[in-house]
Amino acid sequence: MSDGAMLIEAAQRLFADRIDDAAMRRARGGEWIGEAWDAIAEMGLPLALVSEEAGGFGVETVDALALVRLAGAHALPLPLAETMLANGALGAAGLPLAEGPAALIDGAGLTIAGEGAGWRITGTAARVPWARDLSTLVVADGAHTFRIGAGCTVAERSTNLAAMPRDDLAIDAYCEASGPATGVSPLLAGAALRSLQIAGALETVLALTIEHVSDRVQFGRSLSKFQAVQHELAKLGGDVAVAGAAADMAAEALAGDPAEATLAIAAATIRAREAAGSAVAIAQQLHGAIGFTVEHRLHWYTTALWSWRDEEGGTRYWSDLLGRAALAAGGAGFWQFVTEAA
Amino acid sequence: MMDAIRFSSPPRHEAAEALRHEVRAFLAETIPARTPLARSDSWNGYDRDFSRKMGARGWLGMTWPKQYGGHERSAFERYVVVEETLAAGAPVLSHWIADRQSGPTLLRFGTEEQKGRVLPGIAAGETCFCIGMSEPDSGSDLAATRTRAVRSADGWRITGTKIWTSNAHNADYMILFCRSGDSTPADRQAGTSQFLIDMKNTPGLTVRPIIDLAGQHHFNECHFEDALVPAGALIGTEGQGWQQVMSELAFERSGPERFLSSIQLIVELIAALQGSDSDLARAAIGRLTAHLIVLRRLSRSVAAMLEAGENPALHAAIVKDQGALFEQAIPDIARSLIDAEPDRAATSNYNAVLANIVLNAPSWSLRGGTREILRGIIARGLGLR
CATH class of the missing domain: 1.20.140.10 (Butyryl-CoA Dehydrogenase, subunit A, domain 3)
Structure with missing residues (x-):
């Protein structure tokens, strides 16, 4: 077994063990499930996108990104994807890695000015994942990467539909050092990670739905014997397959040349999100009323999917970006555009 | 189960990408005046001359062995040729069915005589195929086929009707799916076979047009009335028609x-x-x-x-x-x-x-x-x- 496969298997065991129903309920109640985070950190997963030279442990990027998909399959209520990305940016910039949960945000909406030998960063960042729990905030503005350990206050606590913190942060921080910003923008990277989480969560949604329609008996036979149910399930399977392929495409783009990643990630994002909406509607329908309760596990994935599909740039934003590029190629150039975009 | 619907990452194939530019240049040069309306017929555009040019370029039967006129190139190179011609709305119909489906079926199950006789013509863009599957009472339920082939002293006698047979009026050959024996209650698909039918030289075979909703003539009804085909027309194994057909569907879909x-x-x-x-x-x-x-x-x-x-x-x-x-x-x-x-x-x-x-x-x-x-x-x- 390859190192990557072993890592995924170990992470799978860890998530299955730590992210049980009780932990999910606590997280949904607004609690930071610290013991689960500590176990994840102890395994080194937050460093998975950091190169070996920068202090990571030499995980292939595609394997690291498979962890994000796996986290999605568990609707992991912890900022693992965010911290992986932030550490990846810190490592690439030659800055010290984060000591706890971290997130990477775009510096475009902030004021970044030279001050003394360093930089002062001020402004408000909206809906930062797990801002209340972060030890480190990483800001990248296209040229530089900054590591912020102090000087942030939560201005407004909010959550997404899955009770994952999305807080507004007031920032007034001084950074002594900065490093070069490499790789794709925080928004592109974030969208790619959300596509992977979506693909993972959809796999769980499909498994739950198959289980339900196989077990549930009505009119003297299991739901899975009804052709109407089979066909809806087939549509759900199609959505899950499509989202999975889109997520793979996003992952490859993120692991590849940053200059060629934008259109592939945009396309993957648009497609995975649309599949998520369609799949959730089918899964909810096939689960019947029990799926519309907090007693059934489905809602964890449903609400996570309904949140992730609108985060890291809205769907209109990504559609506009890709549509603009396609229109610029023109009718005669459209097919070439498609074959070169991804 | 989730692995069952995972699609692995398609590899990037440099030779195929190089070929893409060649195909684009060929299309720009060969069908510059084709109207958008004609291009929108997609693979229903019929032009024997275009197919011959494709054959001359070595872009038909691309993955087949050279001994049958093929070029022993990869599936990725063939894929590029197919998608580029389709995206350009090129008139591919004359070679399309044969290159995609009928040729691979013959290559896999056909006799040496069939392969030697037919495949080089497909690869040259000379030979056009149609597929005889649906019948008036057998559409999605393919195993309900009633067209029947009966062994005779001089070969096989075929009786029955195939319908929705695209391009039968132009095709040189058909791969016919029909009954050659009886099904059993436990195995409805048993007793079926495939035959290579010479569309131009089969006494007892009549082809009649069916005009579709769009006003076009692509569909046909193919009526076999005690039509005689030689013993060598059987493709593969008698009674294995269902298994043979199923193996080609992934190519078709x-x-x-x-x-x-x-x-x-x-x-x-x-x-x-x-x-x-x-x-x-x-x-x-x-x-x-x-x-x-x-x-x-x-x-x-x-x-x-x-x-x-x-x-x-x-x-x-x-x-x-x-x-x-x-x-x-x-x-x-x-x-x-x-x-x-x-x-x-x-x-x-x-x-x-x-x-x-x-x-x-x-x-x-x-x-x-x-x-x-x-x-x-x-x-x-x-x-x-």
């Missing part, structure tokens, strides 16, 4: 033809939007482009599985189902962005192509396995039933 049927309308739509796009138009074009990019990835992934010798029937069914949903959605997306009355005779390319696409769209989720059949396959693949 996963190619780029399953999502490119309305590409010409997208091209005209984008051309028509130049200079007057809107937020709505950009978002709509972005969305359909995303769909197309991901579909293409799925399809190329199946091509890789086929190249590896797998039989990805489930994956192919997903590609075809998703592909048909996409290509059938294009007319309504176009209609939401541009006001135009569909008219094939219109001088505006957009209006003419819109008409052709609207008129042909219903067939896309019927041919090659209906949506309902595909969803049954997918559900089974997911463990239901």
Whole structure:
């Protein structure tokens, strides 16, 4: 077994063990499930996108990104994807890695000015994942990467539909050092990670739905014997397959040349999100009323999917970006555009 | 189970990408004057001369052994040729069925005599095929076939009717699926066989046109009345027709033809939007482009599985189902962005192509396995039933 496969298997065991129903309920109640985070950190997963030279442990990027998909399959209520990305940016910039949960945000909406030998960063960042729990905030503005350990206050606590913190942060921080910003923008990277989480969560949604329609008996036979149910399930399977392929495409783009990643990630994002909406509607329908309760596990994935599909740039934003590029190629150039975009 | 619907990453194939430019240059040079309306016929465009030119380039039977006229190139190179010709709306019909499906079936199951006689002609773009599967009382339920071949002293005597046989009026050969023995209550698919039918020289075979909703003649009814075919017409093993047919379906269901049927309308739509796009138009074009990019990835992934010798029937069914949903959605997306009355005779390319696409769209989720059949396959693949 390859190192990557072993890592995924170990992470799978860890998530299955730590992210049980009780932990999910606590997280949904607004609690930071610290013991689960500590176990994840102890395994080194937050460093998975950091190169070996920068202090990571030499995980292939595609394997690291498979962890994000796996986290999605568990609707992991912890900022693992965010911290992986932030550490990846810190490592690439030659800055010290984060000591706890971290997130990477775009510096475009902030004021970044030279001050003394360093930089002062001020402004408000909206809906930062797990801002209340972060030890480190990483800001990248296209040229530089900054590591912020102090000087942030939560201005407004909010959550997404899955009770994952999305807080507004007031920032007034001084950074002594900065490093070069490499790789794709925080928004592109974030969208790619959300596509992977979506693909993972959809796999769980499909498994739950198959289980339900196989077990549930009505009119003297299991739901899975009804052709109407089979066909809806087939549509759900199609959505899950499509989202999975889109997520793979996003992952490859993120692991590849940053200059060629934008259109592939945009396309993957648009497609995975649309599949998520369609799949959730089918899964909810096939689960019947029990799926519309907090007693059934489905809602964890449903609400996570309904949140992730609108985060890291809205769907209109990504559609506009890709549509603009396609229109610029023109009718005669459209097919070439498609074959070169991804 | 989740692994069952994972599509592996399609490899990047440098030789295929180099070939792409050659194909584009060839198409620009060979069919520069083909109208958008004609291009929107997609693989229903029929032009023997074009097929011969494709054959001369070595772009038919590309993956077959050289001894049968093939070129021993990879499935990825063939894929590029197929998608480039389809995307350009080239008139591929004369070689299309044979190159995609009939040739591979013969290569796999045919006798040496059949392979030696027929395959070089397909690879040269000279030989045109049709497929005899559906019957008046046997559509999706293929095992209900009633056309029957009976062994006789001089070969086989065939009686029955095939219907919806695309291009039978032009084809040189048909691969006929029919009954050669009896089914059993436990095995409805037993007792079926495939035959190689010479469309031009089979006494007792009559071909009659059926005009489709779009007013075009693609469909035919093929009537076999005690038609005599030689003993050497049997393809593969008598009684194994069902297994043989099933093995070709993944080839039939996963190619780029399953999502490119309305590409010409997208091209005209984008051309028509130049200079007057809107937020709505950009978002709509972005969305359909995303769909197309991901579909293409799925399809190329199946091509890789086929190249590896797998039989990805489930994956192919997903590609075809998703592909048909996409290509059938294009007319309504176009209609939401541009006001135009569909008219094939219109001088505006957009209006003419819109008409052709609207008129042909219903067939896309019927041919090659209906949506309902595909969803049954997918559900089974997911463990239901």
